[in-house]
Amino acid sequence: MNIKRIAIVIGLLIASGCVNYGIAQKSKKKKKKEENKIIQEFPKNISPERSVDQAEYIFAEGIKHVILEDYKKALVLLEESERLNPDNPTTKFKIAQVYYDMEKYNEALPYAVKALQIDNSNIYYYLLLADIHKARKEYEQVVKVYKDLLDIVDGSEEYYFDLASAYLHLSDYKNAIEAYNKAEGIFGLNEAVVRQKQRIYLNINDLDAALAEGQKLVDAFPSNSGYAVAQAQMLFSNDKFEEAENVLSKLFEKLPNDPEAQLMLAKIYQKQGRTEEADKLMETAFLSNDLEVENKLEVLRNYLQKEDDRVKTEKGKKLAEIVVKVHPESDLSNGIYGDFLLYEGKKKEARGYYLKSLKANGDSYEIWQKVINIDWEFQEFDSVVIHSESALEFFPNQAQLYLYNGTGNYVLQKYEESMESLEQGKMLATDPDLKIQFNAQLGDVYYNLEEYDRSDDAFEDVLKQDPNNEHVLNNYGYFLSVRKENLKRAKELGEQLMKLAPNSPTYQDTYGWILYVSGDYKNAVKILEKAANASDNGTIVEHYGDALFKINKKDEALIQWKKAKELGGSENEELLDKKINQKDLVE
Incomplete structure (x- = not known):
């Protein structure tokens, strides 16, 4: 045709x-x-x-x-x-190509073979046949196709690289090296080929050959610091410190202020115990704008991993300070300096640098978490809400952020906003434990919105999965007692709570109040007395006074109410004042 x-x-x-x-x-x-x-x-x-x-x-x-x-x-x-x-090879080639595109490699193979049998001078016929054999993982056949191509078709020398790759699939390292050497002889020294050959030599434990390959690049390009540093790194990794230092010394004759070489030499000095020289050289390298911030961070992370060595951590912080000064707008430099401050316990200062990092690049979930955790630790719930909302702009599918936001709004008594965030996050949560946290918090939110059925359902969902969840046992039981509804269930919850934490004043108060609302004043007094004696919480002491009044110990009740007034923290100060002034139980 x-x-x-x-x-x-x-x-x-x-x-x-x-x-x-x-x-x-x-x-x-x-x-x-x-x-x-x-x-x-x-x-x-x-x-x-x-x-x-x-x-x-x-x-x-x-x-x-x-x-x-x-x-x-x-x-x-x-x-x-x-x-x-x-007899037309083009038609057979095209049929093979269509079958190949349809991923029908068995059907493609005979057409590709026949096309090449008819015309063995067309380079594209070889390449298609090789691709079909690759798809069938027949690398011995791939090798044969490339060898035939290189033998028969003039100008096909570039396919020595593909031949070498095929040999590698067969773990035939000797022939792979030979193919790369032929390509190098034709096209000249090539970094990608040298690096591939080095990987092969290292794979077969021939370090000398790998180093010889790297030295070829160093000798051919003496002013290229990257090749010298890479060679020094390989020597360093194999404990050949003096040889590595010699490679860098020759580089410094041409490039005396190269920061990557300075950094590499500092690592060598550290290994040799030349600490003072290493520290000085490291600082010099870090002061250079020519050293990428990513390279500096790699060093700093190693310092952070040595938390048990305060001296090294202090050195790391000093270097991190340099990085922030040299790269003040970098999200990476501000983030790593924040980590060193956090390690020192300077959490608010750390948060400041984390926020600078996020301003430069907000796409770091890890740093958002650190910021919000610091907010939470200092009970700055306004900040929890603001920062979780900002984080959600970058990570709208992270359920944990909705939990932060919903809980923060709950503490701020913004119950509608809290419910909205928690419901959204609950839909995204895949971790069963995380879903439990959402339901536990939703139970509290719905209660405060006076959606009691939904509150009860949320709490019951938690207890089905986690029957010993102390937060839910406590809040659910207490809420039922306040509502004076389903007191039998409330008492069950209180009893379970006492089994889990019998000496907790908070939980004793909950169980005692459930008994009080149920009319079991005698037992309520016993439990609430323990809670009041172990706590400085005004509400707990007030509850104890109420229970005393119910068993006609009115003078003692008045003493407890006055004590509650002094402690503060009553749920209803006005009501407590009436009890004291009227010397009567006002409910």
């Missing part, structure tokens, strides 16, 4: 508008008729010359469908073209 002629046919078809999206929109039935019409346009018993013409025409029609990625219809036409002209 005349390839140029086919290209002209396709070009004319495209120019005349035959290849357009309208074809793709025709009905399947109509398309099938058109295909059959094309195939049947010429009689079967025709002269060879007319058969070739028909094959070329059908081939062009098939290519139209390939362009539209309508591979099934393309194959019908291309295989008919191949039947009419079975």
